[in-house]
Every structure is written in structure tokens, then in C-alpha cells.
Amino acid sequence: MSEGPAYGFDTLQIHAGARPDPATGARQVPIYQTTAYVFRDAEHAAALFNLQEVGYIYSRLTNPTVAALQERVATLEGGQGAVCCSSGHAAQIMALFPLMAPGRNVVASTRLYGGTVTQFSHTIRRFGWSAKFVDTEDLDAVRAAIDDDTRALFCETIANPGGYITDLDALAKIADEAGIPLIVDNTSATPYLCRPIEHGATLVVHSLTKYLTGNGTVTGGAVVDSGKFDWSASDKFPSLSAPEPAYHGLKFHETFGPLAFTFHGIAVGLRDLGMTLNPQAAHYTLLGIETLSLRMKKHVENAEIVARWLESDPRVEHVTYAGLESSPYHERMARICPKGAGALFTFAVKGGYEACVKLVDSLQIFSHVANLGDARSLIIHSASTTHRQLTPEQQKAAGAEPNVVRVSIGLEDPSDLIADLDQALTAATGETR
Template identity: 80%
Template sequence: MSDQTKGFDTLAVHAGYEPDPATGARQVPIYQSTAYVFKDADHAARLFNLEEVGFIYSRLTNPTVGALANRVAALEGAAGGIACSSGHAAQIMALFPLMGPGRNIVASSRLYGGTITQFSQTIRRFGWSATFVDTDDLDAVEAAIDDDTRAIFCETIANPGGYVTDLDALAKIADRHGIPLIVDNTTATPWLCRPIEHGATLVVHSATKYLTGNGTVTGGIVVDSGKFDWAASDKFPSLSQPEPAYHGVKFSGLGSMAFTFHSIAVGLRDLGMTMNPQGAHYTLMGIETLGLRMERHVANARKVAEWLEGHDAVEAVTYAGLPSSPSYERAQRIVPKGAGALFTIALKGGYDACVKLVGALELFSHVANLGDTRSLVIHPASTTHRQLEAEQQMKAGAAPNVVRLSIGIEDVADIIADLEQALAKAG
């Protein structure tokens, strides 16, 4: 039975690893080793020439980390994957083979605040730039693309507002311009959406969130559909032309694994954004229960959002699983099993009420994270999106009167009771 015919929960437990041939270890071991012994000089040369797949040095490849990348690739229906040190590292790793000085990306204005800062400020130091647009305005997306554009970037379910992106429409625009669509699938996970099936070329994850699910790991994943023709134009010379940083190898000649091999052989080698094997091990264990957890996350979020929508202190709820949401119809197509467990509420009492609510919650943890088994809360305007201008905050769904909720897997009655007592104290 191939990975293509296995169900999601089977892949979550088994994909990417066979029992260790030396010991028979059933669980993926933590290979805490820096380097790996070559059989002989010819074997070493074949590995460095990319003629044989194997392990050289753990900055590049590690058996535990490789098993994680392969498992997430299987869950996403991808050709290959790369595990790295964080979600932000994954974003840079996704862009690195595509970009160069003077090149740009077109990015959704509805993104996590740290991503907006990375794209609007940090990548400028590489000579790259980003144009932010409302991805609901497809004409604006098209108009923002120029001869130097190398990708479109969006989130499946936007953080913090829970907005659902029309991936199919963006993929069509990307295809017309011969550029990849890169989708951050962190808040949806492949249990809710597989962006490659909607036309995405690359998918990134912060493994820190739902994939691990327990707040113990910082990590990132990039997976490649293997379907993009990197040699169709001269836009991506690192992939289509001889790579001077890797003794002239033409990575596009490696077929569906071109992007994956480049990201390992050049990206991880030179940027060093490597995931540690212990973190990969924890994430692998978390993924084993991903389907079970997401089902509970979504069921709880739907009930909590419905309750909040009827509360007198709440001005608006952004959960795309509510029929009142502008994203509701789209969510039925993009995330038919549910709209995730991340959304925001706007309070009638404004900024002060938000601060009081966060301080009064007892079951919820006030942390800068999401996707934990525990219910989490934060006020984005004063924390995760604080570095943005007021207009950027509004466009990102992080206005001053907004609180972000990440609904956990506790008993839903307890989650609602905590919100009820805290809203009463917030006034």
C-alpha cells in the first residue's frame, strides 16, 4: 500500500519511517549524532554529488529530522520536505532558492505580525522586498506582480483573524505569471487543508504550533509539491542553471525533488537553520495524534464562537465557521472539515476591556503562541502585532479592541465558563 492510498491518521503514525534495521526500534529514535561514517571514498563522493541519498552531517540531514520532513510531506501530498529551526526559518528557506537582489514577493496583508515584519523590514537586508495586498481583491494581486516578482505568499487560515484565503484563485494568478504560490498552512494543518490540492507549489509550517501541539518545540517545515517547472523560464537561476554554490549542479535536472535537494544542499548548508533531532522527535510524537486533536479543537472552537457571538459584551466574532462570517462560504470549499480553532473577538469596551479580559481569564494561558492543547489568549495590538503601524494592524485583523483566542481541547463547558466570568469582569 503506497502513501497515496493510506488514510490521514495512518500516515500520521507511520509515514516517513521504517523500523530501525539495526535494532528494530518501532518509534523513530533520536539520532543525536553530528556526522555519519562513509563506507569509502566513492560512497562519500556519491553523496556529495547528489547521486545517492544518505547522511553526511546533521546541519544538512539527520535521520530523525528527515523522518519528520518526510512525514509532513506525506500528510501534505508533497514530493519532499525540509525541517528547520522555526516557522520564520521555514519562510526564509522557502524564499531563498527563488529570490535575489531586486526581487520581490506579493504577500497577503492578512498575516501574522512577525511575518509582516520579516517581509516588510528584515528581507530588505537581502535586497528583497514585499508588496502587501488584500488577497480578496484579485485585480490588486495581479496588478502588484511585475517582472521581478518571484512568488505569492498567503496563509490558509490567517493569524489572528481566522480569515480563509481563496487558494484556488491565487494559484491561477500565480500560474499565469509563472511563479509559485507559497502557503503558510500552520493554522489549518494538513488535516483541514492540503494547499497543494488547491494549486500551491510550496507549503510552510510553524511546527511549533498544531503539528507538535504541546508547546515544547520550536520548529519549521517546508514541503514542495514537486509539480513546478523551475526551468520553464529564467526566473529561478538557482534551480534552473548550474549552481555555483554547489559545484555547478543543475538542480532542475533532479526532477520533482529539485527544490528539496537545493534547500538541503545549499540552503541548510549555508544558512544553517537546522532543526535539532530531539525537537523533531517531539514533533513526530505530536503528529501521531494530530487528527484526533484537530477534530476536538474544531468542535470546541465552533461551540465557543457560537456562544461568544450571542454575548452582549462582544461586538464581533471572526470565526469562519459561523454562517455570519464573510469567509463562511469559502471555508466550506477550502477547509470543509472545519475552520480551525483560531479566531478573534472584538469587544464593545475597546482596548481597556481587552486588557481586563486577558487578565481575568484563568483557564486560558496568556502566551505568545497558538495551536497548543491548552486554550490560549493574547491581545495582538499590544503584543504580536505591536510593531505594526495602526493601518497595518487594522488590515491584519489586529485592531486595538481585538483579542485572539486559540481554543484548546479541554472540556468546552469549562472553556465557556472561563470566558463568561472574565467577560463579566471586563465590563
């Protein structure tokens, strides 16, 4: 889109990053299924490789379809730029890569997706990095965990699996005091429900696989840069502030200013890590984002109806949905996610682990899958699947106890979802409502 008035979210989710194809006039963003791009001449090629000119070299780095998606996601999040990659897990590594070095650590919330906990607990140690897990409700503990080697603070807006809403403003203040970036995973909220940059986040990561695509067809990730962090304020981030040997001593922050992190993510991160998003996946995600606001409104509406029904059911011990007045995060929702608490939450089933397994096996509309954010309603028993690698203490901290199931409420008729849950709870507990 050309520079103009401040367009509304519904307009931007359709038009941001999308321009008629200059060669054909095609109105929808084409799938540029190509590996490489022809240079105008040798001088043009040299300028691209020296980062003196922006353009396309090789699709591991940049691709027009992916570029359109990057612009759209960055625009919706209120960021300066974005880098798209092959998955949400890839996005997390891409976010940390310019910040970390052997011996450095990230302070992370205990309330994270189980795969993220595993990635931070084990995999990143192979790079010489480490993570300190802290309950982000305890702000003093967060401050105490940050030391001279800490390079980032990491959390989720709406924490998976419990649907807890994080106090982003408080964490951003702590990160600012420490001179480190706040990285927020906004997958479960999407920029429709929350824009973390407006609450002080430096970087926002997404699994495009979830609500942004919205139909369970692709995997993808994104890192959005606010463009507001001063990478040269200290010597903590030499990848962005110091001379880069691979580009003849170029300093990313000095050269690219608010786009330093984005340019580094492409020119170094994608170049060397190769976590490339394919253009067809980017195309599907662009299509999905066109209806994001419509879908999120329905997701929230359905989730509120189902959560209230579950909370009143005697076969259910508790429901974690922040949209319920009984939730300790309900007041925070009005500040962080004023349009609603999303559609992801857990509930505890009387009868414990075995009852949860029976419940999952008895459902007919809900799909038992390791995913969320689909148009279809989904369910999983986190303790035996996504969080099974964690210790009992970690499972409890993450809200994935053995008697808990996680639901991602879809776009179906809510009365049908309730009927499905009702019959499955009867099968699981032997009791009728």
C-alpha cells in the same frame, strides 16, 4: 512505509516516514543524537558531497530523525518532499531563499501573522528583497502588484489572527498566469483541514511549533514542495534551473526533477543558512503528528461551541470565526477547509483596548502566551504584542485592531472555557451576560 495502497490520513499520520530501526528493531523513530556519520570509504564520501548519492553527511544537513519527519509532513501534505528547519520563521526564509535575489519581491497578503509582516517589511530588505502587501480578497489588486521582479505570491490558509480563510484556488490561478509559485502557510489549518497543494499551491510552509506538535514543547518549521512547478520554464529561478557553481555546474531542476526544490533546500539552504532542526524536536513533532486528526477534530468542535457563545454575548461586538454562518468566509470554508475552520479566531470586546487588557488579565484557564495550536486554550491581545510593531493601518488590515483579542481554542471541556470567558468579560466590561 513501503509502496502500497492509498492509505488514509489517520494511518499516514502514524506510519509515514516511520520504519523499524534496522539496527535494533525499535518501532518508534529513534532520536539520532549525532553530529556526523561515518562514510563507508572515500568513494562513498565523494559521492555524497557531489549529490550523486543520497545519505547522511553532517546533521546540519540531514539527520535520520529529521528525515522521518520530513517524509511524514510531505506525505500528509501530498508533496514530493520537505525540508524541516528550526522554526516557522526559518521556513519562510528557506522557502524564499532559492527564489529571490537582490531587487526581487514577493507579493504577500495583508492578513498575515504580525511577525511575518515584520519579517517581510524589514528583515528581508537586508537581503535586497522586498514585499508588496495586498488584500488577497481583491484579486485585481493582486494581479496589479505582480511585476517582472516578483518571484512568489504568499498567503496563509487560515489567516492569523482573524481566522479568515483564503481563496487558494483563485490565488493559484493568478500565480500560474504570472509564472510564479504560490507559497501557502498552512500552520493554522494543518494538512488535516486543508491540503493547499490540491488547490494549486507550489510550496507549503509550516510552523511545526503549533498544531503539528500540538503541545507547546518545541520550535520547528517545514517547507513542503509540491514537485509540480517547472523551474526551468523561464529564467526567473536560476538557483534551480542554472548551473550551480558550488556543485560543479549541476542544475538542480534538470538533475532532480520534482525534487529539485527539496534537494536545493538541503544542499544549499541548510548548508549555508544553517537553520537546522534538532533531532529531539523532530522526535516530539513526530509523536504529536500521530494524534493530529484526533486533536484537530476536538479543536474545531470546541471552537465552534465557544465562537457561537461569544457571538451571542452582548459584551462582544463581533467574532471572526469562519465556522459561523454569519462569517463572510463560511461558504468558502466548505471548499477550502471542509472539515472545519480551525480553532483560531478573534473577537472584539466592548470597551476597547483597556477592556481587552482586563480580559486577558482576568482569565484563569486560558493562558496569555504568544503561541497558538497548543492543547491548552490560549489568548493574546495582538495589538499590544504580536502586532504592536505594525502601524494602525497594518493592524486593521491584519484584523488585529486595539479592541480585538485572539484566541486559540484548546482541548479542554468547552463549558469550562465558556465559564472562564464569562467571568473575565464581566471583569473587563463591568457587565454580566
